[in-house]
Amino acid sequence: MLLGPALGVSALLFAIGVGGVLLRRNAIVIFMCVELMLNAVNLTFVALAQQLGPQGQVIVFFVMAVAAAEAAVGLAIILAVYRHKESVNLQDVNLLRG
């Protein structure tokens, strides 16, 4: 029975991802931390699918598709910002600050 340990590992991975988002300033690394959080949630789905039926694994498919779409659009946005500001540091992206 690995349900409890899997949920614990996924909780720790998610917390590491959140810490990374708060810690870093590089937009690409923050993106990677978001991917880490998505993967932690995938682990939860797969662990619970063992008890609740294969539908949980189907949801993981959808999460992966959304993650791929998000990575493509997000990286395009980062490229556009870099072209404009010559930087991917989030401190330099302060257009809306008063």
Add this chain to the structure above:
Amino acid sequence: MHEVMFWGFAGVALAAALLCVTRRSAVASALWLVLTLFSLSGLFVLLDAQFIAAIQVLVYAGAIMVLFLFVIMLLNLGRAGPADMRGWLGRGVAALLGAGLAVELWVLVRIVRGGGFAAETAAFPLPPGELGRVQAAEGAVGMLAEPLFRQYLVPFEITSVLLLAAIVGAVVLAKRKI
């Protein structure tokens, strides 16, 4: 044996995730994240999700991380600047909030494993090991294809529209002149 491998993969995944978050260089972060994704796919195999594990390696470690590395190298971010991480105050706050969240989730897991959830755990539809037997009977792909193309057919089709929108959006955003 099962448990030993589980904890091995879990330890590698957690250590690589920590290194991914704390390395200054973006390339190093990306490569540690690849290691995390590989160990997670090992965990998926141990949790009776062989096909998801294969997709994890192909799509995540293969396609998405290559996209990340490609952008990092395109923008020439291999060497980290001094301002890549927050100052000591920011680091302390980030560690504190992350640790707080970890403790909260851990307590939640303990509640799930312990008293509060026990009645429902007994009422789980599948007994332990049943999913592995289903997988052996129907095959790793067949077990997923059945719900994916019956119960979740409409979300599946909508996902294809989402991917098309993402492709068009990425092209429009990355083009200099439309």
